[in-house]
Structures are given as C-alpha cells and as structure tokens.
Amino acid sequence: MSGVTGTSETSGTPGTSGGTEEELLGRVVDTLLREDAYRLRTRARAVRRPDGGDWLRIALEGGEYVLLPVEEDGFQCEIRARRPVRLEVRLEVRLESAPPPDAADVPGAEAVTGLDAVLGVLRGVVPAEDRAGYDAFVGECRQALDTALLHDRVRPAVLNRLTVRHGPLPPAPGPGWTGMAGALAYETLAAFRDHPVYPTGRARSGFDESALRAHAPEFHPTFPVRWIALPREAVTGDPARLPGWWPTPAGLGLARGLNRTHLAVPVHPLTVGRPLAEALRETGLDGSARPAERAYLDVVPTLSMRTVAVADDPLVHLKLPLTTATLGLRNRRTVKPGTLTDGEVAQRLVEAVIAREPRFTDTVLLTDETTHLHAGHELLATLVRRYPPGLEHTRIVPLAGLLARTPDGGLVVDALADRYYGGDLHALLDAYYRLLFDFHTTLLAHGIALESHQQNTSLVFEDGPPGTRTRLRLLIKDHDGPRVHAIRLAAMLGGGEAADLCGFDDRRILTGGDVPVTDVFTTITVHLCAAAPAFELAALGRAPLDDLLGRLRHRLTEAVDRMAGTRPGATADLLRARLLEAPRLPVKAMVTAGTLLPKERTGAADINKHYVTGPNYLLPRLLPRGSGG
Structure with missing residues (x-):
C-alpha cells in the first residue's frame, strides 16, 4: 500500500x-x-x-x-x-x-x-x-512549477536567515522559535510545502517573481503597508476598537482636516494601482477617497499571504485583500464584507460552546476577529485579528508546517517530539489526536463544523511545571465559513440563544440537517488535519501506516463514544454510520469546482464544499498493511 x-x-x-x-x-x-x-x-x-x-x-x-x-x-x-x-x-x-x-x-x-x-x-x-x-488549470500547473523551482533556489538562504535569527531546530529550552516571531518562522517553513491534496497550491495567479519575493511568506520579508483615507460615513466598523497605533490621515501625510471626515484604511501594496482604482470607482468613492503616498506600518506575511503580522505589535495581524487566486481560479483572495460578519458570529458561537465545556477553556484558544472595517467592496476591507496574550514562551506551529523540513533537513514534528515528548513521536500524535477529536466532536454535537484546516489550526506547545507533562493546546483562527445545523444548535443551547448566535451573512452556513456538517468534519478535521499527516509519515518511513491509522481511529472512536455517553442521540450514531462504518467517505473536488468546470456544470453552491467520494481508510478490515514507504 x-x-x-x-x-x-x-x-x-x-x-x-x-x-x-x-x-x-x-x-x-x-x-x-x-x-x-x-x-x-x-x-x-x-x-x-x-x-x-x-x-x-x-x-x-x-x-x-x-x-x-x-x-x-x-x-x-x-x-x-x-x-x-x-x-x-x-x-x-x-x-x-x-x-x-x-x-x-x-x-x-x-x-x-x-x-x-x-x-x-x-x-x-x-x-x-x-x-x-482545462487550459486554465494547465496554466495553474505551470505557475505552480515556476514557483516550486523558485522555492528550490531560494530555500537554503531563507532557512539560513531563520537559523541565524531563531537558532537551530530542534529547539532547546530558551527563546528560540518561541512566541509570535517563532510562529512566523514556522509558517515560513510551511510555505515551502504543498497543500495536502490540492496539487497547484503554490500558484498565485497574477504575481510575478518580484512580487513574490517582496511579499510572500516563503521569503520571510518585511514590508510597509499602504493606506487610503475613506469618508467615515462610507466605512462600516467601529473605529474605537482599532489598535492605538492606527494612523490618522494627517499622520499619513494627508491634510489635517481629513482627520474629522475620513478614516485611514490599510491596503496591501499589491492591490494599490489599477485594482484599487477600480474598487473606488465601483463604490463611487473615487472622488472622495484620498490615497496616502506615505507607506506606514512594517508587516511580515503569514502563511496565507494576504494576512500580515504587525512587526511592532506581534499579537495583531491584518487580513488585507489581494487580487490573486489560490487553490483554484475561482478562489480569489479578496475579503468579501460578509465574511467579516460571519467570522465574528462564528467566533462568538464557538466561544459559547467552550463556555459550556470548561475542559476546553485552557486547551483551545481562538483569535479575536471582532474588529473589522469595510466600505462595501471586497478590495476595501480589512480584518484586525488579535491573538490571545501569554504566548511568549510557547512554540506555535501551524498544522501545515508539522511535517515541514527543518533547516538541518529533519522534520519539524520530530524536533517537537524531541523537545517536548522525549523523542516519542507517537506520544505527540496521540496527544494531538485526543485533543483534536474531543473538541471537534463536541462542536459537532452542537451542530457545528469548522473550516479549521491545516492553515487555520496551530498546535501550541509549552513546558508544564517541573514534573508535569507538556501543555498542548489548539489555536484556531479565520472563523468564517463553518457549517451549522441550526435545529441541533437550538436543541443544545435553547432556541433564543441559538438564534442570537446565528446572524450569519452567508445563509449557506446554516443547514437543515447533519449531513453537510459531518461532511465538513470529515473532509477538514479527519482528512486534512488527522489522516494526511499519518499517510505522509508512513510514506516517509517514520511509522507503519496501519499503526498510525489505528491510533487515529482509536482516538476518533473514543471521542464519538464520549459524545454518545454525555449526549445520547443521533449525532454519535450518525458519525459512526457516516465515518467509522461507511464504505466510502466524502472527498473534496476542489480542482473540478475551483477551475475545471463552472458552477452551472458542477451544481456547487460553494466551490470549497463540492464533493466526490473515496475509500474509507478507517475501516478495520481495510486498514493498510506495512509502512507505505
């Protein structure tokens, strides 16, 4: 196998x-x-x-x-x-x-x-x-190849810079690779990897090599943000919630009188020019907007590229619209205003579940995505994402970087196992699977499934007090795009509270049944977050595949049994039937829906939730033999 x-x-x-x-x-x-x-x-x-x-x-x-x-x-x-x-x-x-x-x-x-x-x-x-x-997809393939070859050329120099700045991996006790600066370094390692299943994930349409070198996470650059002053009445959002360093129009070199009438809105440098001018024209703001010639605020790109970390305020990230597309030509990296609302609503919904489940209070962290601005256009929007405090001495590793190569050629996951689990890779995976499945099956019992894939979920490692185990937590960001079974949520929280927590702009988020929710759980939490690393570790010869999948199934079954024991009902039975015992599982058809065929042909209401089926690798009688290497 x-x-x-x-x-x-x-x-x-x-x-x-x-x-x-x-x-x-x-x-x-x-x-x-x-x-x-x-x-x-x-x-x-x-x-x-x-x-x-x-x-x-x-x-x-x-x-x-x-x-x-x-x-x-x-x-x-x-x-x-x-x-x-x-x-x-x-x-x-x-x-x-x-x-x-x-x-x-x-x-x-x-x-x-x-x-x-x-x-x-x-x-x-x-x-x-x-x-x-099909021809558009071939173009994606060529872009991905050009980018991958560029990565081959620059990777040694980038990794050398990271080593000079943060020290070697595996990390020793101390400040190396810790905190938000360390998180950005791990994201740079992850940026040299491919998506677990999408083949041309490195392609970013419309950007040449110079644009990538100056702004893409795999180059770990620092660059200043551009700004535009928009009339205050045209901007939706609460300026009082913005960080204290947020510039005024006058602070950007514009007329002082604009401080009373206009609000500064950040713009990614790659959006300045024709895209920004067209957005202003489409919204009728071209006569009243005032672009600032002066750049302000140094930032570092994160794994998503359109989201940047503020260099002097590392707990704050800004999501800034880009005109490129990734993971399919229809997957544009703009920021639709409705997604800002949806991210805030989803955050509050998950917070409500965590408040009912106190064991997650100290093990699951959420970024705060309740501060955002927009002027009614997907290129005139920004999200101010705040990370929780107290992460200075932790190591924050995106799941996308768990199997990345370290500067010395090893695997990040092995370096973390050496540092925190006495070199026991299985102990690290076991702790991860236990927490991952416990949390997401609990959400599922409330009718919620998150799009918390490998880029949106990080593992937070921290030394416990002397004589105690490593403290492992999940850190989840980018909350928009879940699936929520409103009836099941109401049964768990009560109709009034559930209604208050379901004010989504995108009504596709709310479903009338469990199947769309379990499909997201299967394709995101199980396939991408749990199984993809297991298959790759087996292919690399790090452990037998049947052992890894057996461990995965055991922890998933344990979480489903816990769900059944604490909340008897249809959800646990549904998971057993549609996941643990089903002959086939839903599989994302991202290339088909994102590039190959138009929506009229696929019937996909959401190109990120269009499925085919594949074999169930979790069935005991089908668990593969051997290492797969």
Whole structure:
C-alpha cells in the first residue's frame, strides 16, 4: 500500500527541476483521478500488463488511447499514478486479429513524459466545451512549477536567515522559535510545502517573481503597508476598537482636516494601482477617497499571504485583500464584507460552546476577529485579528508546517517530539489526536463544523511545571465559513440563544440537517488535519501506516463514544454510520469546482464544499498493511 507523498517539498533529487516537475505531475494526475475529472477514472478500463503492473486504458479522441500505470493508494482514492508518471499513447486497432480490448501489450506505443506533454495528451479526454477550464488549470500547473523551482533556489538562504535569527531546530529550552516571531518562522517553513491534496497550491495567479519575493511568506520579508483615507460615513466598523497605533490621515501625510471626515484604511501594496482604482470607482468613492503616498506600518506575511503580522505589535495581524487566486481560479483572495460578519458570529458561537465545556477553556484558544472595517467592496476591507496574550514562551506551529523540513533537513514534528515528548513521536500524535477529536466532536454535537484546516489550526506547545507533562493546546483562527445545523444548535443551547448566535451573512452556513456538517468534519478535521499527516509519515518511513491509522481511529472512536455517553442521540450514531462504518467517505473536488468546470456544470453552491467520494481508510478490515514507504 503506497502512502501519500504529495505534501513533500521536493521529489526525486531535491533542488533539481526534473524532481520538482515529476513531483508536481504526480500530484496533478493523482488529483484528476481522485476527482474523476471528465470521468477519467470511471470511464477507463483497468488492465494488467505481463510485468504484473496495473494500468488504466483511457480512450482519446481520434481513435487513440493512452495507458497510464497506476498503483494502490487508499487516501481519498483507491489508486494513484505510478511514479515516475508516464503515458503510453497507442492507436486503436480494429482488425479481426486484434488483441481483446482490455489488453495492454499492443505494439507501437509512444511514451510521453513531462508536465506539458502528459497534460497535452490528457486534453484529448476533455469535451470541447470544457477545454477552456482545462487550459486554465494547465496554466495553474505551470505557475505552480515556476514557483516550486523558485522555492528550490531560494530555500537554503531563507532557512539560513531563520537559523541565524531563531537558532537551530530542534529547539532547546530558551527563546528560540518561541512566541509570535517563532510562529512566523514556522509558517515560513510551511510555505515551502504543498497543500495536502490540492496539487497547484503554490500558484498565485497574477504575481510575478518580484512580487513574490517582496511579499510572500516563503521569503520571510518585511514590508510597509499602504493606506487610503475613506469618508467615515462610507466605512462600516467601529473605529474605537482599532489598535492605538492606527494612523490618522494627517499622520499619513494627508491634510489635517481629513482627520474629522475620513478614516485611514490599510491596503496591501499589491492591490494599490489599477485594482484599487477600480474598487473606488465601483463604490463611487473615487472622488472622495484620498490615497496616502506615505507607506506606514512594517508587516511580515503569514502563511496565507494576504494576512500580515504587525512587526511592532506581534499579537495583531491584518487580513488585507489581494487580487490573486489560490487553490483554484475561482478562489480569489479578496475579503468579501460578509465574511467579516460571519467570522465574528462564528467566533462568538464557538466561544459559547467552550463556555459550556470548561475542559476546553485552557486547551483551545481562538483569535479575536471582532474588529473589522469595510466600505462595501471586497478590495476595501480589512480584518484586525488579535491573538490571545501569554504566548511568549510557547512554540506555535501551524498544522501545515508539522511535517515541514527543518533547516538541518529533519522534520519539524520530530524536533517537537524531541523537545517536548522525549523523542516519542507517537506520544505527540496521540496527544494531538485526543485533543483534536474531543473538541471537534463536541462542536459537532452542537451542530457545528469548522473550516479549521491545516492553515487555520496551530498546535501550541509549552513546558508544564517541573514534573508535569507538556501543555498542548489548539489555536484556531479565520472563523468564517463553518457549517451549522441550526435545529441541533437550538436543541443544545435553547432556541433564543441559538438564534442570537446565528446572524450569519452567508445563509449557506446554516443547514437543515447533519449531513453537510459531518461532511465538513470529515473532509477538514479527519482528512486534512488527522489522516494526511499519518499517510505522509508512513510514506516517509517514520511509522507503519496501519499503526498510525489505528491510533487515529482509536482516538476518533473514543471521542464519538464520549459524545454518545454525555449526549445520547443521533449525532454519535450518525458519525459512526457516516465515518467509522461507511464504505466510502466524502472527498473534496476542489480542482473540478475551483477551475475545471463552472458552477452551472458542477451544481456547487460553494466551490470549497463540492464533493466526490473515496475509500474509507478507517475501516478495520481495510486498514493498510506495512509502512507505505
């Protein structure tokens, strides 16, 4: 059973274009198979070659077909492309003496390798009306390859800077890699990695190399924010909640009289220019807005790039709209005003659950996202995110960086295990799984599932008092985009309180049943936060896959049983039926909904919650054998 290696930083020979391109190509073809794009997998015919290998026979236009070597996988899809990825292109033989249609050993094959060549051949599977979306995705792939090759070139110098600033990893007791500055360093390590399942996550449309070097987290730069003064009556939000250092228009070099009539709003440097001018024109503010020529406030980009950390006030981050798209051409990195409201509402909702469940008071931390401004446009908005105090001596590691490579070539998770768990990787994972599943199944019992994926969830490590265990906590940010079963929430909190806590702008958040909520729990909490690291650790030979998945299932089952014991009812039964015992699980089809097909074709109300299905790797009878390495 092969593991999932798609989240590694390089493949083949690190730092070589061939290895990096091969890794990306494998991830891309795996994704097309997993999402069954254009019915690529289900229309194909499985064949076995004389050498014992498995192949897919895929028909193309014009009487040709291709053979794709595949192997068993198990993480969200039964198969994946065998490495190195190659196609064999053949002419269809229609003679009476021709081999049977499922034969694969037909002479005259033309071998095809390389990103452009393989994707060019597979274009023959795409219906004519869908080729524009496919070609856009090929463009994403090329952008991702260019960025990955850039990462290969700059990574050694960036890691050297981090080591000089923070010290070596694994960290010794002391200030190295601690607090919010250390968190940004871990996010930089994470930025060199790929998304667990989205193959072109490094692509950022519209930004060239100079823009990335100056503003992307993998380069760990510092840069000043730009500002614009908008009429106060045009801005929604409470200025009294802003940080004390927030500039006045006069402080930005504008006329002093504007202090009475205008409010300064931050703008990402990459949004200044035509995008900002168009936003002002669309809102009718082009005549009354006053752009400041003077930049102010040094910031450092976080893993999401559009969110930046204030250098001199490290507990404050600003989310600033960008015109780029990531994880699909329709996934634009602007900030829709409604999402600011939704993030605040979701935060208060989760806080209400934590208040009812005191064991999470000291183990789950939430960022404060109740301060925000907008002028009615997705490029004229900002979120002021505040982190809780008391993190100075902790190590804050995003889940996305848990398996990142340290400057000396090891894994961050191993360095943390060495520092906090006596070198016992399993003890670290066990503590993490226990807390993760306890918290999220408790939310689920209240009808809530969060989009708290690997980028939005961090682990907070802290030494306990002498003779005690390490203190491990979850830190969750970016609260908008959950799914909430309003009826179940009302049953838990009471109708009045639930209604007060459900004032979401995006009405898709509220559902009339449990299924949309459990789908988010499965695809985010289980697939991305729990299973993806397990499969990758197995692929790296760090532990047998069946051991890791067995541990995951045990802690998940324990959380479901606890839910059933404290709150008997349908939710625990539903989780058992739809997750622990189901033959197949929902799987995000992010490429299909985000780039390949328009919403009219997919029917996806939300491109981030459009699903296909994959095998349930948690079923005891299907737990893979061996390490997967």
